Amino acid sequence: MKERLKEQIDFIDKYLDKYLAEKENPQNIIYKAMRYSVFAGGKRLRPILMLNVCKMCGGDVNEVIPFACALEMIHTYSLIHDDLPAMDNDDLRRGMPTSHIKFGEATAILAGDALLNRAFEVVSEYDGDNVKRAMKAINMLAVSSGTEGMIGGQIVDMESEGKEITLDELRYLHLNKTGAIIRSACTIGALMGGGSEDEIEAVDEFAKNLGVAFQIQDDILDVTGSEEELGKPIGSDAEENKNTYVRLVGLEKSRELSEEYSENAKKALDIFGERAQFLKELTDYLINRKN
């Protein structure tokens, strides 16, 4: 699995490199800052999901690659802004200085803005035959990263820090903060891949469950992982008073829940038969990861 993922990451990175090509003009530093964070060693989970869902639905990955890269840009911008002093105030991410440490706060804010903006530049360059479908996909992308998606979840996360929240509230938070763009990665992949309405719905069910399982695993790793593997201090969630599954239901129950959600995710793909094999294996791989 690691090797197959490496191959896909290289494919995605080739396009990200092209879409984020540096320009030799007076604003050159913004390109450097955007590239620094995008090429800081991300797992490319969202683009990988999109490409493989597209393939599973019988589509052409060239149709979705701009969307896959856009989603990675959006994911990266959210990390840059999350790390800012006024937000989580993190100095390190994946073992490297965060954007505002490396480039200063003003440039980090603008680099985040620029990545969000660039995402929509890239997808609106579409000039294929399915322009109506592409327009719909742009809308799904935008909604998932907005106030009823990722940004909404970030606000709720911020507001709930240091407060006791319920499991339902935690689920709502994650369904938006990390879940929304994992879902749009999958549903855009299905839509642009030519999937039927039933298939898009199945893929959405898969993504919804995978997103929760993935998040729980993140919370578990913050407690059980090693600093070297994670690239950040262990126990930082607890220290920052973050609401996590481990804090709310304990480690053992968290493991059970993660298992349960990942089983539901895989089950949702049954209608694709053999074609779902890679995504099912990927689900297991993600839930057993160490970083």
Add this chain to the structure above:
Amino acid sequence: MKERLKEQIDFIDKYLDKYLAEKENPQNIIYKAMRYSVFAGGKRLRPILMLNVCKMCGGDVNEVIPFACALEMIHTYSLIHDDLPAMDNDDLRRGMPTSHIKFGEATAILAGDALLNRAFEVVSEYDGDNVKRAMKAINMLAVSSGTEGMIGGQIVDMESEGKEITLDELRYLHLNKTGAIIRSACTIGALMGGGSEDEIEAVDEFAKNLGVAFQIQDDILDVTGSEEELGKPIGSDAEENKNTYVRLVGLEKSRELSEEYSENAKKALDIFGERAQFLKELTDYLINRKN
């Protein structure tokens, strides 16, 4: 003119109000923060330009209103982020507390992000017959607000603060920072309004010159205006060591330049004959404004 503008502002605000409707959910505060800055008394210059260019080209304003509102959201997000402590560190805008003073820095960052994001949500809801044209318009919008447009200009502005720059460098800075979205306001209006290639080109020439004239007038007002009319302290540009036309070429020459650019702007519209009357009058009005 004031009354005619008031009517148009009301029309635009009705749609902004709809597009930014508050939702009663846990992230409700983000809607309040977005609305606070959008409804803080902006001139709506960019939407007004777009609507009137569209009309001048014989188009239907209902086709461009989502784009007009999107541009206003993008303009507003850029002001929120510009005002942040790490950027210009401004406490007041148009006589009111800036977003981070009112809502805190973290929410202000997210409100800016959310407005940029919402702009693309709104325009990608397009379901009319000219979807290819709308896709092109989205791309023009995105490019004008990105690293080769507004954000690029902001970076250059930041990098040049406190340094002596040439008139050419100042022109480059403004052509991007404020000029790019004034141009896309006009060219999107022309494109979506069904303008010919020649007409779009003429409108672009108009916008390019208007943008410079408008910026020079801004610089002049910072020196000659009254605090009450501007809603911010007089002379703040000089105090912050900003590069302005007044600082580079003096007040008298700045007035000459402003006049020259606004004449060029109006001349570019001659191919529209009578239909250009409103935009020509608007140009004069903007260059003689007091705030």
